[in-house]
Amino acid sequence: MSDHVVSRRRLLRTGLGTIAASTVAGCKVLDGLSAPDHRLRHFMERANDLTMAMQRGVLDRDALAQEFAPVDIRQPQRPNGVTDPQDADYVAHRNARFANYRLEVGGLVHRPLSLSLADLRQMPTRRQITRHDCVEGWSCIAEWAGVPLWHVLDRAMVHTSARYVLFHCFDTIERSLSGAIRYYETIDLVDARHPQTLLAWGMNGAPLPVPNGAPLRVRVERQLGYKMAKYVRAIELVDDFSGIGRGRGGYWEDRGYEWYAGI
Amino acid sequence: MSRNTPPGPLVRRHTRVTRVTHWIWALSLFFLLLTGLQIFNAHPVLYWGDQSGFGFDNTVLRIGAVDDRGVVELFGWRAGGMGVLGYSGGAVRAFPPWATIPSGTDLATGRVIHFFFAWVFVVTLLVWAVGALLSGHLVRDLVMDRHHWRGLARDVRDHVRGRFRHAARYGPLQRLSYGLVLFVLFPMMILTGLAMSPGVNAALPWLSEGLGGRQSARTLHFVLAAGLLGFFVVHMVMVVLAGPLNEMRAIVTGWYRADAQEAGDV
Structure with missing residues (x-):
């Protein structure tokens, strides 16, 4: 056996040992990727840009989410996240059965609006039986009734410089050292103008229940549940969300979840 | 050989x-x-159909825990988690830290x-x-x-x-x-x-x-x-x-x- 072969074998064994050792240690080393500003994490997050580009560019960007039949509503809609906000302004509205509720629409619009629930109900209504997909992995089918968001946007006359719809919510989801953090979300105008994107005030033939976001929640049927903000207080048209929260476009996005949740 | x-x-x-x-x-x-x-650990249950049965049963597999004992349920058939599935390292977890990234x-x-x-x-x-x-x-x-x-x-x-x-x-x-x-x-x-x-x-x-x-x-x-x-x-x-x-x-x-x-x- 020549030295050449021996050294090759040794190299191979050392190499295999290194791979095995790094595999075992790998899980711990990779825990660093949980840090939001990890460079490798940033690189890997770019894959989601590719996902969005493919879904928007290759697949039909106007496609409607699958709608189901009444017989498919087999259970109450499972609530998630905050299910009973304790914020003083919200509790006051709830105690008044949302009679004094106003949805404020502002930001980059020519005509800011202040809409009561009655105003919203008088606008064109769309009912759709769709499947709600949670990022955790579960799905639940329910019927939603509400005004398509594009009607509200058209009435407010969105400025051409607007790029995103920002939803401000009543519910405090986290209390941090810097104060209470209320839920917020953003979607772009492609999804905002999609015919199935609703400001929903009804669910399964009844007014929207408190655990599911009363009096008003968002439905963005081609994305995951965390995009569909509940307890909506105000809508703001913005051209940039980097100055809001931690700058990633939503409460969960600020905690590492993808801004585009079509996957 | x-x-x-x-x-x-x-x-x-x-x-x-x-x-x-x-x-x-x-x-x-x-x-x-x-x-x-x-x-999977975020919702350690598998179902058959369009949606997840919360108000009805279409569960295929569930990995959970009863107190500090892991339980695996496959089509209603139950088995213990053997200290690996359902409960490990003092916590309720479908798959243990060594089997997930991040841990x-x-x-x-x-x-x-x-x-x-x-x-x-x-x-x-x-x-x-x-x-x-x-x-x-x-x-x-x-x-x-x-x-x-x-x-x-x-x-x-x-x-x-x-x-x-x-x-x-x-x-x-x-x-x-x-x-x-x-x-x-x-x-x-x-x-x-x-x-x-x-x-x-x-x-x-x-x-x-x-x-x-x-x-x-x-x-x-x-x-x-x-x-x-x-x-x-x-x-x-x-x-x-x-x-x-x-x-x-x-x-x-x-x-x-x-x-x-x-x-x-x-």
Whole structure:
């Protein structure tokens, strides 16, 4: 056996040992990727840009989410996240059965609006039986009734410089050292103008229940549940969300979840 | 043990495309499996149909815990988690920290890594498919012809007896198992993954419908992952039994030491 072969074998064994050792240690080393500003994490997050580009560019960007039949509503809609906000302004509205509720629409619009629930109900209504997909992995089918968001946007006359719809919510989801953090979300105008994107005030033939976001929640049927903000207080048209929260476009996005949740 | 016959010459076994894609897949599947278990842990229940049965029962698999004991339920049949599944390290967790990336509970990071390697995996499969088609590898080495089907029974007997044939070309069992992985498990893994995406659902509703609904697709994705893990275990056993250094040299350098009487069999 020549030295050449021996050294090759040794190299191979050392190499295999290194791979095995790094595999075992790998899980711990990779825990660093949980840090939001990890460079490798940033690189890997770019894959989601590719996902969005493919879904928007290759697949039909106007496609409607699958709608189901009444017989498919087999259970109450499972609530998630905050299910009973304790914020003083919200509790006051709830105690008044949302009679004094106003949805404020502002930001980059020519005509800011202040809409009561009655105003919203008088606008064109769309009912759709769709499947709600949670990022955790579960799905639940329910019927939603509400005004398509594009009607509200058209009435407010969105400025051409607007790029995103920002939803401000009543519910405090986290209390941090810097104060209470209320839920917020953003979607772009492609999804905002999609015919199935609703400001929903009804669910399964009844007014929207408190655990599911009363009096008003968002439905963005081609994305995951965390995009569909509940307890909506105000809508703001913005051209940039980097100055809001931690700058990633939503409460969960600020905690590492993808801004585009079509996957 | 691995050499039943006198060693023959070194033969060219794997093209560069095969070797490079093999190792990218190995790396991708390692991350996909362990981040997949992280994602599964966020809701450790599998269902059959469009939705998850909370008000009715369509549960296939549930990994949970009763107090500090893990419980695995498969079609209502219950078993203990053996300190690994359902409850481990003093916490309720479907799969234990050593089986997930990151090791702690972190769905967001698990998803980031999962989707990154999902793209790596898909692109690698496309590169392989084009390369294997152009080089003839796909047809020459993976397709079973009459000759291979006829030799299958003998090949199974040989494997059971630990008699391995070392040739440049794959034997019937290798063709069947690699073919199953490349033409069935890999594509199905991608399709069941896509069927879970709400964006893809809207554009291609037939995909999840054809798989029995989004939750069925999620269940199948898990079952297919278990299938790939099973393939990996058998693959490792075969490599060890057939001669790990020779097999490793072949998949790293492309050169394989064939049996003397097999050398001419190309």
